[in-house]
Amino acid sequence: MRLAFLSPLPPAPTGIADYSAEVLALLAPRHSIDLFHAQEDVDPARLPASCPIHRADTFLERHSARPYDVAVYQLGNGGDHDFLYPLLERVPGLLVLHDLVLHHARARTFLASPAARAYAQAPWSDDLRRDAERDLTAYEAEVARSHPSQARRIVETQLGTVGDLLPFAYPLFGAPVAASRVTGVHNAFMAEAVAEEVTGARVALLPMPAVATPVDAAACRALRERWGFTDEHLVVGAFGLLTREKRIETLARAVARAAIGQPGLRLLLVGPVPDPAALARTLKELGIAERTVVTGRVPFGDLPAHLEAADVVVQLRYPTARETSAALLRALAQGRPTVISDLEHLADIPEDAVVRADVADEEGAVTRALLRLAARPEARLRLGRRAAAFVRARHAPEQAASAYEAALALARSA
Secondary structure, X not given: OEEEEEOOOOOOOOHHHHHHHHHHHHHOOOOEEEEEEOOOOXXXXXXXOOOOEEEXXXXXXXXXXXXXXXXXXXXXXOHHHOOHHHHHHHOOOEEEEOOOOOHHHHHHHXXXXXXXXXXHHOOOOXXXXXXXXXXXXXXXXXXXXXXXXXXXXXXXXXHHOOOOOHHHHOOOOHHHHHOOOXXXXXXXXXXXXXXXXXXXXXXXXXXXXXXXXXXXXHHHHHHHHHHOOOOOOEEXXXXXXXXXXXXXXXXXXXXXXXXXXXXXXXXXXXXXXOOHHHHHHHHHHOXXXXXXXXXXXXXXXXXXXXXXXXXXXXXXXXXXXXXXXXXXXXXXXXXXXXXXEOOHHHOOXXXXXXXXXXXXXXXXXXXXXXXXXXXXXXXXXXXXXXXXXXXXXXXXXXXXXHHHHHHHHHHHHO
């Protein structure tokens, strides 16, 4: 097939750019693919040489001149994906929905203007509301496309209350799904939610590809030595964008508590930090700044060695957009014993392949897990082996490629 592939691409600071590079490596040998993006720079070394790279604002013209068999859209809950919305409605295709919740990004599209921001700070002001009326009306119209009978109430609540959970209750995925021929998702929970919410939606389950990467033991030792970690230390790692939703403060508190009984515990945080000053304050207040290493974003090719440098991985999430975490799958693929939040959309991971932390007592559950795993190296070994076996069985690249082929065929025939 001749495909248009529209997505953030490396080095865009989103995991979906990295995912796109991996998927393109699977699809490029089988199809003719043009890539479309809306960013300043693209790293062609991370992408198949056979795939021409274009600006997204040329897509409609190219499609009109010579129509693509299928347009593939990689959509997530972030500003890097804003350029996709007008295009996927003009040229329906295969929508790969990475996050069930899109409300945050869509709201920012309409509410980022100075007038809308001013009104959000003072929702009692009639004057400020009049100034922001155009943006508020557009936002309400967008909400109404997914939740028509509740749009006005949702908008008023979003603008007039303190807290950040409302968007998770009203995710706004309905419009892009309804506009698409087929919607691909990465877990069964999302598949069921999309099918239930959007009548007639064609949904395809696309396993996210993940493989173990061989890591030189000497390189791993060198990393640990650079950070001051010895064989006497048990290194607890967290990976990916270190946002508040990743529960980094909860993990830090758990490490601080567990370190009372296990003084050899160390914390390794690998990934971009949105608020470095706040993180530094938290680590200092908890008394674990001296036992913590924060690397920031590391080159994609260095991630496997950083994963191997951790003796235990903790990947928490709340609230959740029901996404399948690529960072989590990479940790499991590398055979790292891993603690995760006990969330419904992660039910496909076998019980004996991870340690699940009850979100109602997450700090306590993580603390107990760290103490147990620190004291039982044989349990860490078993857990890591089962994790790697799960990824080999359910997330092999061949399975991902086969699922994409079926979804592309369905989208072409729709």
